[in-house]
Amino acid sequence: DTAVSQTPKYLVTQMGNDKSIKCEQNLGHDTMYWYKQDSKKFLKIMFSYNNKELIINETVPNRFSPKSPDKAHLNLHINSLELGDSAVYFCASSQVGPEQFFGPGTRLTVL
Amino acid sequence: AQKITQTQPGMFVQEKEAVTLDCTYDTSDPSYGLFWYKQPSSGEMIFLIYQGSYDQQNATEGRYSLNFQKARKSANLVISASQLGDSAMYFCAMRGSGAGSYQLTFGKGTKLSVIP
Numbered sequence: 001d002t003a004v005s006q007t008p009k010y011l012v013t014q015m016g017n018d019k020s021i022k023c024e025q026n027l028g029h030d031t032m033y034w035y036k037q038d039s040k041k042f043l044k045i046m047f048s049y050n051n052k053e054l055i056i057n058e059t060v061p062n063r064f065s066p067k068s069p070d071k072a073h074l075n076l077h078i079n080s081l082e083l084g085d086s087a088v089y090f091c092a093s094s095q096v097g098p099e100q101f102f103g104p105g106t107r108l109t110v111l
Numbered sequence: 112a113q114k115i116t117q118t119q120p121g122m123f124v125q126e127k128e129a130v131t132l133d134c135t136y137d138t139s140d141p142s143y144g145l146f147w148y149k150q151p152s153s154g155e156m157i158f159l160i161y162q163g164s165y166d167q168q169n170a171t172e173g174r175y176s177l178n179f180q181k182a183r184k185s186a187n188l189v190i191s192a193s194q195l196g197d198s199a200m201y202f203c204a205m206r207g208s209g210a211g212s213y214q215l216t217f218g219k220g221t222k223l224s225v226i227p
Contacts, residue, residue: 031213041150041200043217056214090156094213098144098163100206102156 003027004103006091012109013081021076021106023091030095031055032074034066037088037105046089049074078108086110113138113205117218124193125226131178132188132221134203143205145186146215147177150200159201162186190223198225 004025013019025032033056034046048056052068063079074091091103114137124130136145147159162170162177170177178187190197200222204215 033214035215041220043202043204043215045214045216048214088154092156092215096213098146098161099158100146100213100215101158102148104155107154 003101004091004093006089006103006106008106009104010107010109012111014111015081015083017081018077018079019081019108020078021089021091021108023074023076023103025072025091025093025101025103027093027095027101028071029093029101030071031093032068032071033092033094033100034074034076035090035092035102037090039087043090047074047076081108081110083110113140113143113207113216115203115205115216115218117203117221119221120219121222121224123224123226124190124197126195127192129189129191130193130223132190132201132203132223134186134188134218136184136186136203136205138205138207140207143207145177145179146204146206147175147186147188148202148204149197150202150220151196152199156202160188193225195225195227198223 031050037043047066049068065077068074088105094100116135143164145162149157160172160175162179174191176189200220202220203218
């Protein structure tokens with residue numbers, strides 16, 4: 001069973017479109033995250049949710065709106081996509097313990 | 112604020128040799144965790160090893176060990192007996208200790224290439 005899953009794995013779209021990336025974890029974790037990995041491979045936290053409540057919003061444009069319908073899901077909706085949004089987006093989850101589990105990533109390409 | 116510094120953009124190692132990947136950190140949190148992740152060319156993030164700031168002994172996981180020197184604020188990853196499959200990006204990361212603040216701060220990564 002996949003611990004943290006993301007769909008889609010690849011997303012190619014035109015500038016100005018709106019798109020969503022879905023994330024689900026079956027680990028029973030309370031906290032979920034979205035990270036962005038840019039073209040230089042740098043990973044940076046975007047959002048952190050704990051028990052469906054937003055904890056961290058790291059100066060991300062408000063075109064990005066995370067939504068957590070329940071503890072197991074954290075979706076990322078992006079409005080009016082821009083070229084600079086092209087990146088790999090990783091969902092992750094954790095509990096208090098040491099490990100943070102990452103999803104397989106979604107490669108977003110904005111044309 | 113937390114900061115992770117990885118000063119080696121790329122490293123080469125001969126197969127079966129050991130290699131050390133450097134990581135230094137900065138934080139004002141009294142309690143923190145340090146992680147290493149591996150990212151192969153396929154793109155997934157693979158957890159390798161974890162060290163808690165209060166752990167007395169250096170963490171080890173199979174061929175991976177973490178050389179934790181708290182006074183120097185360093186958390187170097189040592190890979191023993193390198194294999195071709197170890198070729199990948201390696202990221203050092205830190206997690207704080209505040210309520211809900213389990214997000215990771217990453218370094219820029221080191222690309223390791225294992226030479227046959």
